Amino acid sequence: xxxxxxxxxxxxxxxxxxxxxxxxxxxxxxxxxxxxxxxxxxxxxxxxxxxxxxxxxxxxxxxxxxxxxxxxxxxxxxxxxxxxxxxxxxxxxxxxxxxxxxxxxxxxxxxxxxxxxxxxxxxxxxxxxxxxxxxxxxxxxxxxxxxxxxxxxxxxxxxxxxxxxxxxxxxxxxxxxxxxxxxxxxxxxxxxxxxxxxxxxxxxxxxxxxxxxxxxxxxxxxxxxxxxxxxxxxxxxxxxxxxxxxxxxxxxxxxxxxxxxxxxxxx
Amino acid sequence: xxxxxxxxxxxxxxxxxxxxxxxxxxxxxxxxxxxxxxxxxxxxxxxxxxxxxxxxxxxxxxxxxxxxxxxxxxxxxxxxxxxxxxxxxxxxxxxxxxxxxxxxxxxxxxxxxxxxxxxxxxxxxxxxxxxxxxxxxxxxxxxxxxxxxxxxxxxxxxxxxxxxxxxxxxxxxxxxxxxxxxxxxxxxxxxxxxxxxxxxxxxxxxxxxxxxxxxxxxxxxxxxxxxxxxxxxxxxxxxxxxxxxxxxxxxxxxxxxxxxxxxxxxx
DNA sequence: CGCTTGATTGCACGATGTTGCACGGTTATA
DNA sequence: TATAACCGTGCAACATCGTGCAATCAAGCG
Numbered sequence: 001x002x003x004x005x006x007x008x009x010x011x012x013x014x015x016x017x018x019x020x021x022x023x024x025x026x027x028x029x030x031x032x033x034x035x036x037x038x039x040x041x042x043x044x045x046x047x048x049x050x051x052x053x054x055x056x057x058x059x060x061x062x063x064x065x066x067x068x069x070x071x072x073x074x075x076x077x078x079x080x081x082x083x084x085x086x087x088x089x090x091x092x093x094x095x096x097x098x099x100x101x102x103x104x105x106x107x108x109x110x111x112x113x114x115x116x117x118x119x120x121x122x123x124x125x126x127x128x129x130x131x132x133x134x135x136x137x138x139x140x141x142x143x144x145x146x147x148x149x150x151x152x153x154x155x156x157x158x159x160x161x162x163x164x165x166x167x168x169x170x171x172x173x174x175x176x177x178x179x180x181x182x183x184x185x186x187x188x189x190x191x192x193x194x195x196x197x198x199x200x201x202x203x204x205x206x207x208x209x210x211x212x213x214x215x216x217x218x219x220x221x222x223x224x225x226x227x228x229x230x231x232x233x234x235x236x237x238x239x240x241x242x243x244x245x246x247x248x249x250x251x252x253x254x255x256x257x258x259x260x261x262x263x264x265x266x267x
Numbered sequence: 268x269x270x271x272x273x274x275x276x277x278x279x280x281x282x283x284x285x286x287x288x289x290x291x292x293x294x295x296x297x298x299x300x301x302x303x304x305x306x307x308x309x310x311x312x313x314x315x316x317x318x319x320x321x322x323x324x325x326x327x328x329x330x331x332x333x334x335x336x337x338x339x340x341x342x343x344x345x346x347x348x349x350x351x352x353x354x355x356x357x358x359x360x361x362x363x364x365x366x367x368x369x370x371x372x373x374x375x376x377x378x379x380x381x382x383x384x385x386x387x388x389x390x391x392x393x394x395x396x397x398x399x400x401x402x403x404x405x406x407x408x409x410x411x412x413x414x415x416x417x418x419x420x421x422x423x424x425x426x427x428x429x430x431x432x433x434x435x436x437x438x439x440x441x442x443x444x445x446x447x448x449x450x451x452x453x454x455x456x457x458x459x460x461x462x463x464x465x466x467x468x469x470x471x472x473x474x475x476x477x478x479x480x481x482x483x484x485x486x487x488x489x490x491x492x493x494x495x496x497x498x499x500x501x502x503x504x505x506x507x508x509x510x511x512x513x514x515x516x517x518x519x520x521x522x523x524x525x526x527x528x529x530x531x532x533x534x
Numbered sequence: 535c536g537c538t539t540g541a542t543t544g545c546a547c548g549a550t551g552t553t554g555c556a557c558g559g560t561t562a563t564a
Numbered sequence: 565t566a567t568a569a570c571c572g573t574g575c576a577a578c579a580t581c582g583t584g585c586a587a588t589c590a591a592g593c594g
Contacts (some may be wrong), residue, residue, distance in 0.1 A: 015542070031284055034580080044544055049581070064283035065551060065580065134401035134408065134417060141401065141424055150401060150429050152419025152437050157408055162417050170419050170433075282552065301570085311554055316571070332561065332570065536594090543588075550581070560571070 019051045033067040093120040095263040096216045096240045104177040110161025111182035133161035163202040171205040179210035183217045185224035188252035191233040193226035200228035214238040279309050286318045300334040360387040362530040363483045363507045371444040377428025378449030400428035430469040438472040446477035450484045452491035455519035458500040460493035467495035481505040
């Protein structure tokens with residue numbers, strides 16, 4: 001550094017502040033170029049490289065020749081979420097599917113756990129599946145051997161399925177043997193809960209259109225809290241939990257008349 | 268780098284970023300052409316070839332003469348069928364998409380050609396897409412940046428979308444700027460035809476719910492015959508045909524007031 | 535005040551990565 | 565078969581990277 005008294009910090013930024021602004025830029029554009037940053041902050045590329053090295057060490061960016069990119073993990077949030085916990089969810093799905101009988105009509109909500117259930121359903125068992133999730137419908141069409149009914153309406157991108165008044169109205173016009181409402185949170189004392197109001201209304205309609213309700217809950221759902229009530233626990237006949245689910249929790253549900261099914265040890 | 272024209276990385280993309288974008292393109296179109304990529308990224312074909320070589324070494328693409336394809340291993344037989352004639356259909360889709368304007372609402376029928384159109388739609392153009400095909404809905408959800416409305420009802424496995432009374436009823440309750448009814452057969456004298464009665468009724472409802480109708484027809488549709496009439500030709504404003512479409516046929520449609528759009532020579 | 539400590543920076547230099555071009559072989563197309 | 569397009573390899577030029585090092589500055593302490 002030259003003997004200049006004012007040069008580096010006057011127009012420039014503090015190191016930490018600089019890194020923060022690099023991150024902002026990165027999130028905005030998806031990429032940063034080292035040479036551009038050096039010019040922007042009026043520092044040498046060496047300093048920029050040091051910053052990028054540090055950010056990469058924290059997993060906040062991926063260093064590439066010439067600059068840095070957003071880490072691959074944040075690029076495909078939707079598809080990646082679909083793969084998360086797949087081993088555990090498959091164990092849950094296998095147990096849930098054992099409750100299904102030949103020729104039944106199923107009402108299946110959107111969600112990754114329910115997609116795992118759809119993938120585990122027995123083929124050519126004369127099953128009719130009603131779903132609000134295009135992903136699940138497509139999955140069953142690809143597998144062939146299912147009767148598929150689609151619930152229409154606006155597709156909520158965060159949920160991956162239709163909810164809202166139109167969807168609710170259509171669900172009211174069907175009748176199913178079993179329904180699988182995706183659980184946001186379930187509690188032995190207060191029943192089934194959802195994060196979103198519209199979503200909760202739709203789940204409630206699903207339950208009312210079905211003879212029996214199966215709630216499939218990963219461990220985290222058993223302790224979660226949510227804002228909107230979907231249904232009392234008395235409307236839930238079956239609860240499928242992971243092998244690792246707490247024993248006290250399981251018996252709490254069983255004591256209230258819910259048939260608790262525990263998945264096999266999932267890998 | 269010799270006396271190169273300008274700084275190569277300044278205006279262009281980072282090498283790794285370029286490979287990522289090549290992959291995106293590949294997954295979207297199923298194929299990439301080396302010469303096109305070179306022009307797009309403003310680098311020599313040599314660099315593109317190096318990129319493709321590297322991606323192929325990771326098993327992410329399959330190199331072919333002139334470019335690269337998606338590796339066959341990643342495609343299920345059904346998805347593979349979806350890619351059939353993809354080059355021709357993508358050329359059609361690119362032309363069809365040029366008729367779409369920012370902020371419009373589109374009504375898109377099921378079918379592989381229409382799936383290609385959905386894949387080619389510009390992102391973040393404020394488009395609302397109403398479709399009866401779960402595959403198309405899912406595709407747009409994955410791409411993000413679209414408002415998606417689903418038409419409910421029984422899903423016909425042969426068609427890959429909902430048809431029938433319930434679907435028709437829902438279409439009647441929406442309004443679109445443009446609709447893309449999958450064509451089974453189109454004839455300058457007699458209009459648009461469908462193979463199946465229910466399917467034809469649904470397509471007719473689509474057309475009636477839209478201001479303008481765009482028929483996208485591969486060559487074989489221009490000579491096909493079908494049983495059930497969908498609509499008179501006067502209801503069709505635009506016809507998109509392949510580059511190879513017969514000239515006399517094209518002028519026959521043009522003479523009846525249909526705007527005929529000819530796709531670019533598709534490889 | 536003088537000194538030390540730690541953090542940050544710029545620079546030098548060797549190592550590695552990337553690019554375009556030239557050249558010769560291979561492949562598709564008419 | 566002839567032609568043009570495409571491919572792979574080697575090469576030289578250039579860009580970027582990592583490391584070690586010295587200079588600078590702020591802060592703490594005797």
